[in-house]
Amino acid sequence: MPDLTLTIGTRASLLARWQADHVQAHLEVAHPGLTVRQELISTQGDRVLDKPLSQIGGKGLFTKELERALLDGAIDLAVHSLKDLPTEMPDGLMLAAILPRADWQDAFIGPADLMAMPEGARIGTGSLRRAVQLRRLRPDIQILDLRGNVDTRLRKLDAGLYDAIILASAGLHRLGRADRIQTYLPFLPAAGQGAIAIQVRDGDDATAHLLQPLHDPVTATAVTAERAWLAAMDGGCQVPMGALAQMVDGRLVLRAFAADPDGDGYLEASETGLPADASAIGASLAQRLRDAGASAWIRPQAGRDPSVA
Template identity: 40%
Template sequence: MKIRVGSRDSRLAVIQAEMVMDCIQRHHPEMDVELVTMKTTGDKILDRTLDQIGGKGLFVKELDRALLAGEVDITVHSYKDMPMEQDSRLPIVAVSAREIPFDALVLPSGRRQMDPSKPIGCASARRQIQLEALFPGTEIRPVRGNVQTRLAKLESGEYGALVLACAGLKRLGLEDRVSRVFTQQEMLPAACQGILAVQAREGMDVSFLREFHHASVHIIACAERSFVAELNGGCSAPIAAFATIAHDQLTLEGLYQEESTRRVLRDRITGPCTDAVELGRRLARRMREEAETR
């Protein structure tokens, strides 16, 4: 049996797809696994922020088209980059173990301290509002492109520092570029940051992904994504969500910026893992009601 794995053609995306492929081949050596890469619209347009060009869906629509057309059998994504609205014909059929979920500060090579006269580069409103609180008075400027492109802009002197996901840096073997890992209290991560998601066509036999799938991470992902979805959060919305599980109890912490007042709200909720989706919705509603009553 042959399985064609669809992926964006960036170095990080390929490494992530190969993580899935390696797991399949290790547990199912009889299967023939092939990588199929493609460049998405989101990879091609780098001079504007995602909210200006159509959102996170631009990173998946070409892969979705190929999957629906039968050109590939499964696709691999960074779960945090997937839009909240998904095609029911293309369900998420497996999620990975979670890599370090937090963000990292990256400085130019050889520097131990950030140059406050230069901007910090980041790619999301979520990071921006939290960086403004951590580094008051320092300019926060958008930066687009893959990790290597962003690092090149840092080294050229365009930025004094970058904020990147620890997970991507680790998967690329760039852990030595991390100057500081932000704590959960300092910077709440994006929903599903550090998690890989595998999509397939509805009804497809995906038993070959059984060893790759982590059920507990799927519960965490459902809680985080339901929180964001309830707040109608897209790539431009300053929203963060981070869940953990202990003793069959899920704790979800959320952050978002109320649109009219620009006030940043942060709260948490705990409940049974079986209520993961409802916990996310409940926390979102509670925070929205708090914003509206103040």
């Protein structure tokens, strides 16, 4: 291949750097001679740490600065945690690859599993989605906001600010912290949780072609259904939601929930169909949940920011 340099845009957190390093390593193996460098970019979600994500507002709290750099030509590709990427992308950008999904589960980190924690235990999470599902299992516990990167959150737990915390399993495994996991929770995850997405400029066929060896069609099909569901729900960032699509005996099974953030309302449903119909399955399940009452909880906000999920 002729001499070519690609610049990856990434956030500066340890987990984001791991993801960028992972993409870089796979590119260099797939394309010997390719030069890959990284550009560290700070996002609003990284800078504002004194309030819950759900109160910051806006879309793309962890992605829009990366997207701006991509549109400006400062970087050639942006690496994202797919769950942080809004369903509506800016004009001029596209997803070029979805990597194989890691563990999508939520992990409970504490001295005992959730059901064995004492009454009134202080559980840390920055996610409305997790908080709603926590309360359904343990209405007696205290749920406290938790911000920061993985190691910061673990240090806050170790300092006694919380009795236990909940984190994404994928991040703990990627950073070599899986030994901290007490148990896995039976929660529906955020749409796209555990998947890494690579974004490029529309029309940059050369970069998109270089990324094809990294693309996983099975993961792409699953997250297509989840993100189609998320987009069709059209919910504001204040509405707790979760979705998971999996292949079962050659069929695509999508499960999802939405909840009333101000009350006890909770709706969960599933839909099954052909993998080729992933987008339609997601849209159909969203319509069913909305018709069943979820629309009453939702304030329309196109391209809902899932980073609070």
